[in-house]
Amino acid sequence: MAGGLAAGLVAGTATCTATQGGLMMGLAGDGHGRDPALVAWFLAGRLASYGAAGALLGLLGSAVSPPPQARAVLLVAAGLTVVAYAVRIMRRGRAACAPATPTAQVRNAARYRAPLLGAATILVPCGVTLGIEMLAVSSGSPVAGAAAMAGFVVGTAPAFALLGYVLRHVSRTRLARLAGVVAVAAGLWTVGAGLNLGGWLSAPAPAAGPGLAAARMVDGTQSVTVWATREGYRPAMVSARAGVPVEVVFKVADRGCTGTVTIDGRDVPLPATVRLPPQPPGTLRYVCGMGMYTGFIDFS
Structure with a gap:
């Protein structure tokens, strides 16, 4: 209490x-x-x-x-x-x-x-x-x-x-x-x-250029690190390879509503590591538990 x-x-x-x-x-x-x-x-x-x-x-x-x-x-x-x-x-x-x-x-x-x-x-x-x-x-x-x-x-x-x-x-x-x-x-x-x-808003087109964060390969699995802050998820968009398993490592910089993330249809309290199976080409959206802040992983 x-x-x-x-x-x-x-x-x-x-x-x-x-x-x-x-x-x-x-x-x-x-x-x-x-x-x-x-x-x-x-x-x-x-x-x-x-x-x-x-x-x-x-x-x-x-x-x-x-x-x-x-x-x-x-x-x-x-x-x-x-x-x-x-x-x-x-x-x-x-x-x-x-x-x-x-x-x-x-x-x-x-x-x-x-x-x-x-x-x-x-x-x-x-x-x-x-x-x-x-x-x-x-x-x-x-x-x-x-x-x-x-x-x-x-x-x-x-x-x-x-x-x-x-x-x-x-x-x-x-x-x-x-x-x-x-x-x-x-x-x-x-x-x-x-x-x-609910995922009923269209995802933005992936940003192009050298500033786009990319996943790194670790023992045949892609790894993405995302920080949860009071202003949202950083980086907000990450590029990754389609058809390869990926793990998203969520770390907490500031406590706030981003401390709970909804990804792949489930709620996950942070910090946590979310392992995803190989994904098809496209954009995966994840949001905070309130639907306020959004992040994207662009698979290509």
Whole structure:
């Protein structure tokens, strides 16, 4: 639990609020986003879903972790949901400036929606979340797994509470439209991350010239070294020979969302060495667990 708490406070605050905070836009519409208790309900739903997921991961291991393709679909769906909430807030921007008292029916509906939105954040994992999930898997205990995930939620709770405070006050002013524009951009970014994670974006043409890093041969096997940094993978593109086995040695320069890589259809925590069978001519894409940063190996 202490490990999850530390990860939430130190590393998860920025990445999780950026990735999952858009779902809180659903609390700021219809005039009922002014209720501060809704943020508490949101965080309670988040704590419940993360604790349950941690218990399952600790009990059953990685078998219950969604594969990269499934996470990609969830990211696209979450991004579209954020865009829908943002458009709704922009359309209600003027009305939000006027004092309004939500009806009891609206308040009750919001109380149900808030924990559901909080629980849904487990479906949109940030890079640090993936690391905590792997910690829960390695614990081999449902109690330890739930404790790690719960500690992580507690560590990120202050940032989400602050975001909820900002959204409540912005929704009462003409800044609601500006906040909506920012949220639309965040939603589209999430959609793009999902498309990238799913491999549904076209790969760029391989760069030409002497600056392109090349694999080296070691005992009949090609070897590629890639560094994971906070800004992405370096080198971002490497050339290799098709039809020859290759091993990709991932090393970690900086801890961040690039610490988990999705390659050849599976998630790999770094540092690690990934061995690939002979590949056909073409470009192999690998991405971080959030779909933010991409690297390529060009086989020719």
